[in-house]
Amino acid sequence: MTNEQFLVWLQDPAAVRMVLVEALVHVAGVEVTRYLASRPFLTGPADVPANTLYEPLIVGGIGLSEQVSLTAEASLSSGDIELSNVDGELDGWLGEVWVNRTIRAWVGDPSWPRGQFQPIFNGVIADIDSASRDSVNIKLRDKLQRLNTPLTEQLLGGVTANKGALLPLLFGEGHNLAPLLTDPALQEYQFHAGQVEPGAEVRTNGKPREVDFYPERGAFRFRDAVGTGAVTVSAHGDSAGGYSNRIGPLVQRIVTGYGKASTRFTAEDLDAANFAIFDAAHSQPVGLSVTDRTNVLVACQQLAASVGAQLILSRAGLLRLIQLRLPGVGTPTMYITPEHMRERTLRPVARQEVLAAVKIGFCRNYIVQPDLQTSLPVEHKSLYSSEWLTETATDEVVRVTYRLDTEPVQIDTCLLRRVDAATEAARRLALGRAPRTIYEFDGEPEMLLLELGQDVTITYPRFGLEQGVPAVVVSLGPDWITGRCTVGVMV
Incomplete structure (x- = not known):
């Protein structure tokens, strides 16, 4: 199904909309998938999954909230799925383990085959609880939650005074780092737990020293006595799979190669086209040294925020890097007019502080x-x-x-x-340098296809928007059952 066909269906007032959900849950020591829906749905023998009943337990669809941070900080989208539990049949679900399990959702028409349903969410279950005696609620977080895990938990070990220290990591270039003393007898220090680019400048008390360098493990040894003064090193870091000091490739390397193996992203979790475009636009050299329990998401966000960018996920669950840009810098991809809004719903909701x-x-x-x-x-x-x-x-x-x-x-x-x-x-x-106002409105079905960071032009007969002004989409609250979407734009 093309985007154009999907849009025609969204705009059809006679269309019957429904949501399908597949949630992983740990039950009595076994990982099982729960198939849920907002109305009865049985897949056919040629569908994937085949001959599967999606239980019609979802009440009112899925409440989702998507937004970009106006200060380039990491932010997790959130949501909630309410399930009917009037007869108490789901009471036992509250005793099962749902936390940190994957969950995916699709929207479509009951008459469609399963494969035509369109993805609207791919994330992680934060928890399950009950808002009332008649309901069970599944709390959602986007897939960025999987990156909320330490970059590394690898300790030096051994018997030296530093045995309990984390092995350091270096991404890109680092200046005047404090390497970890790993072997006092050999006068060996390490600045990255892995392969690095050859070449490093080592100093004590600010003066250059001669060392033997071991790029396969990011380490060096002094050729003579260390002497007094702080030992520092300036070097190029991680080069496993190829060295880079640019934001895009470093974020990709970190999310696929660091953190818990069970929660790491793979290449299939990345929006390759977005990363390629971002890398072409942002080739500034960067560097980040990590010596503590910094987690994967924080490290990646530090790199991205260096150019005012942040990590977000598409509705299909693909990782993207977007930079919050000045309205009007990008080419508008949609012209929003009053016909795209429910009547009298556009309102100013926030005003950003002016900077000198x-x-x-x-x-x-x-x-x-x-x-x-x-x-x-x-x-x-x-x-x-x-x-x-x-x-x-x-x-x-x-x-x-x-x-x-x-x-x-x-x-x-x-x-x-x-x-x-x-x-x-x-x-x-x-x-x-100029006042920036955030406006929100309740949008018609075509607004469901907007994406965070998208450049648009908005026209409205109030608030100085009469002639149309450039804007950037900063928040979205889609409701796939009603076909509405609350949209936030910055002008």
Whole structure:
């Protein structure tokens, strides 16, 4: 079924809509699949799954909430499925294990074969509970919940003082890192638990030292006595499957290669086209060193947020990277007019704070050394004495007009170059120098096909929208049974 055919069906007032759900649950030591629906549905012998009854227990469809963070922070979409339990037959389900099991949902017409139903959710069960004596509720989280697991739990082990320390990880480039002493007898240090790009600069007390380098395990050994002063290393990190210092490839590597093996994403969980487009647009070199129990989602979001981007999922459950852009920068893919809205439902719901300045922290110095007593040039000592280099973009007209302070809160990033930090500061200032209003409206069926981050043009006979203004979709609340969708746009 094409998108055009699906849209025609969504717009048909005579269409009969229903939702199918497949939920995994742990029952008496066995993983089983529960087949649920909003009305009776039996698959045919040629369907997958074949000859399967979807029990008509769902009341009112599926309540879902999708949104992008306006501050480029990781955010999990959520939802709820209410099941009828008037006769108490589902009471026993509350004693089963539903937490962190996969759940998928589709929408379609009762007359369709199973294969024509369209995916609307692919995620994780947060839990099951009961909102009343007559219902059971399945609480939903999107698949990003699977990334809420530590990057690594690999400890050094052995008998040294550092035996309980996590082995460090390095993605992209890292400057002046604190490597882990792994073997005092051999004077061996490690900065990444795995294969890295050859070449590293090791220093003690700020002065370069000669070492033997072991790129297959991200380690080095001093050729002579370590001496006094902090041991630091500047290096290129993880290169398993090929080295990269760009955001897109690093996120892909982390979500498929780190965290618990049982919850990692695979290539089939990624929107390959989206990643390719994002990588082509964002080639800025970045670096992230991890020495604690940072989880996969947080690490990936740190990388993405360096350019104001974030991780989201498509309704089919594919991972995407999107950057919240200035309205009007992208080409609008839909023109929204009053005919796409339920009457008198468009309303302003939020207004963003105006910014007169943006300060970006970049090229992190992981070991601050303010009092180096060496023969290093003064400018080098200055670099080692601060944790961050910074770049600030300021709009004096905005500062005066809005009577704002131009000393902004620093936004720390994984960027490495000043030119990229300056570009990002200017981009964020352009987004924040003017008031941005979030409008919501209850949309007609065609709004169900909108996606987060999509560029649109919105026209409405109020709020200064009369001539049509560019906007970006920032929130969606689809109701697939009624064929309505609550839409939030930023203008």
